[in-house]
């Protein structure tokens with residue numbers, strides 16, 4: 001089925017807001033020109049002749065949105081979880097990313113990554129690549145051909161990285177960034193460039209100032225890491241004497257939200273001022289719960305961010321997270337919030353299923369526009385889930401089936417996927 005008009009039939013579930021799930025058994029989800037027309041129990045008269053694809057008792061949910069992941073780290077997912085962030089980067093991440101200088105290696109390994117992404121429930125993602133222009137374009141080409149809709153970053157790293165990976169100067173880093181953007185804009189429609197300085201320790205003041213110029217020139221979104229690890233935070237204090245707190249190492253250069261759609265990954269140790277800046281500048285927080293555990297970073301106070309009205313989505317942070325599976329990320333988000341409540345701060349109540357589902361759909365989806373819901377006017381991103389092999393499902397509500405799917409999901413359970421009205425799986 002191509003983009004025109006059709007309906008999917010099944011047990012439908014989507015978020016209205018943080019607290020409320022909207023469900024309909026045997027509902028009809030109508031797509032017109034890639035957009036959601038609505039969810040109906042009976043097809044309205046004007047749609048009575050359209051094609052209906054009947055998915056029986058399968059669940060139909062909006063596509064999931066991964067606000068933070070590293071494609072080149074997919075090769076070592078599930079390995080090397082024995083170090084904290086800065087040592088982990090030096091020991092495992094930088095050597096793994098350096099291999100992407102080799103275009104053939106990039107084609108093969110990014111090919112495997114994109115295959116998995118297509119089979120997953122994820123429809124939209126913010127993806128870190130590496131410093132390499134050609135490798136990043138290869139990744140974007142594969143994503144485009146697979147029908148994914150993503151934002152992808154060629155990294156900037158012009159300091160504090162090994163010679164084999166560091167860019168030789170800020171001028172070269174900027175020139176490569178411009179060349180990559182020009183090429184990507186020519187070649188890709190649905191996978192777009194996102195400015196991506198790796199994090200403050202990897203980027204000189206000069207490249208940050210230049211990235212602001214590039215950002216204004218091309219009107220691009222922006223992503224980086226923020227306040228993930230105490231060693232990292234101390235280091236940023238030394239590197240950026242002008243910054244009272246980490247967020248100012250970005251806002252100093254005009255690279256902290258405002259008119260620029262911006263995602264900051266982690267935000268585990270953000271101080272009150274940093275939180276207020278993120279709120280005022282409408283910065284999206286990518287909460288990456290599995291990574292919080294694996295690199296022993298700590299647990300982000302997500303309940304506090306939600307209470308304050310900040311924008312929060314979920315990230316897999318592959319390979320800080322071992323899996324790209326966002327149902328697992330939803331489960332971990334609930335579980336780490338319970339441990340935080342029990343062990344760290346009993347004023348911040350654990351997260352709930354509707355809250356993590358919202359973050360993984362409509363919450364993160366907002367970065368991409370009207371994405372992550374089945375309300376009228378949203379882009380038609382839909383995932384069909386088969387939970388029929390799970391025993392003891394008798395009499396469960398759709399909400400209960402969703403909850404169970406979050407805890408018991410397996411890769412094989414995604415049966416079909418539509419992005420902006422086009423079937424990609």
Ligand code: GUN
Pocket residue numbers: 070085089093198199225228291295317320
């Ligand atoms: N901070 C800077 N780079 C990285 C990375 O690759 N992963 C994580 N989790 N944090 C980072």
Ligand code: FE
Pocket residue numbers: 068069070225265317320
């Ligand atoms: Fe990360």
